[in-house]
Amino acid sequence: MTIDTTPQKTAEPIPSSTGTTAKHRIASIDIMRGLVIVLMLIDHVRERFYLHMQVSDPMDVDTTSPALFFTRLSAHICAPTFIFLAGLSAWLYAHPSRGGVRSPSGFLFKRGLFLIVLEVTLVNFAWAGSFGTFWMQVIWVIGLSMIALSLLVKLPYWLIGVIGFAIVFGHNLLTPITFQPGEFGYSLWTILHDRGYLLDSEALRIKISYPLLPWIGVIALGYFAGPLYARTVDALTRRKVLMALGLGSLALLLVLRGFNIYGETLPWEHGNTALQTVMSFVNFTKYPPSLDFLLLTLGLMFLLLTAFESRTNRALDALQVFGSAPMFFYIAHLYVLLICYQVVIWLVGPNQGALFGVEHIVWIWLIAAVLTVVMYFPTRAFARFKHATNIWWVKYF
Structure with missing residues (x-):
């Protein structure tokens, strides 16, 4: 999900694929x-290891523990950040610091096809x-x-x-539109807005988990933010703008969500405790991402980029x-988790029905901390290889 970019404040120089110019990466991104x-x-x-305590979408405040709720909530920032920064990086690719403007259209199209192939092959397996x-998910x-x-x-x-803003701020108006399986328009609407089975037969099942339309708006806004x-x-001007965008997004969220005006299909409610009330307030629809979901996640992203x-x-x-090598990490960590789970099943066997699972959410954070350290070294090695090699397909990772 990375496109080589040209920074204001740079990290290490990265050799270009031609070897004739030096490219850099933006450290904060x-x-x-x-x-x-x-x-x-x-x-x-x-x-992998807490699936016996699976959470619904949206998360059920009445049945999901606060620890599990906020663990799941923390991951909501991932998809909006990846897609917004993909659009921003596309603008940077089109406007290198050396040389004239170039079209990112061909690279984006080929990269998009490459990611779809990865989704239906390596990622699904x-x-x-x-x-x-x-399962057609984030990739x-x-x-x-x-x-x-x-x-x-x-386009200009x-x-x-304008298109990005219109989609992000307007797609919630489309929520009442639904199609039943077999109706004309069902397949297209399943891809664009309502998650569901694109194909459900004995021979083949395709489930659209991430409807597309709102994410087109997010990547368009990322491209629009490129300058x-x-x-x-x-840097000072950029930080001021990012801070304003972050605080403005969160302020708008407080107004829209606080009065249940617009931007989320599920109104928040007062819970039995203050914590349950907070959980209800931030319990946003992710599939497709509601406006409130995007205001929260992108607002936090802007503030973090500032910091x-x-x-x-x-x-x-x-x-x-x-x-610097997110696609490598993404694919590698999925296979590490698959292998680890199969080894545990072989050694210990299932302890939660047909599944193996740990007893407390703390173990999830501890396992993730260990895997983060383990994954650091191969990711660093691949990042160095990717930035030094002239092999074209490696750049897509």
Whole structure:
């Protein structure tokens, strides 16, 4: 999910694929990607070793423990961040610091197809250990969003922003529109807005878990935000704009959500405790992502990007490594989890019905912490290899 970018504040130089110019990466963007990758790892450990305590979507405040609720909630920032930064990176790819403007359309289209192929092959097998139902999830929707952006970039820049805002702020108006299986329009609407089975037969089952339409809006807004990282924009100005975007998003969320005005299909309610009330307030629809969901996650992302730009320490350096090779990490960690789970089943056997699961959510965080350390070294090695090699397909990882 990374496109080589040109920074204001740079990390290490990265050789270009031609070897004639030097490219750089923006440290704060890689750190942001690295953070959400670690949060994603925690959530995927939960799906392997805490599946007997599965949570619904949206999360049921009455039946889900606060620890599990907020563990799941922490991962909500992942998909919006990846897709927004994919759009932003596409703008940076199109506007390198050296040379003229170039079209990102071809790269986005090929990269999108590549991600869709990965979803239906390596990623699907990693989740189930076999090919049964094809779950079209986040990698699929990132790929389709890139393909959509490959067409949108042919439009005037301002129009891309208008389309992005219109989709993100307006798609909740489409919620009442539904189609039943077999009706004309069901397949298209399942891909665009309502998750469901695109195909459900004995021979083949395809489940759309991530409806596409809102994510087109997010990637378009990411592209529209690209000029914030142009070399003509100083760091102080960029931080001020990012801070304003973050605080503005969260303030708008408080108004829309506080009065249950618009942006979420599930109104919040007062719970028996203050904690339950907070849980209800932040319990947003993810599939498809509601406006309130995006205001929360993107608002937090803007604030974190602001913080990451001016701070350095060893922890952030480690996150930067993860963020410099996110696709490698994504695929590798799924297979690590698959192998670990199969080994545990072989050694111990199931202890939660047909599943093996740990007894407390604390174990999920501890397992994820260990795997984060384990995954650091191969990710760092691959990132160095990717940045040094001229092999074209490696760049897609």
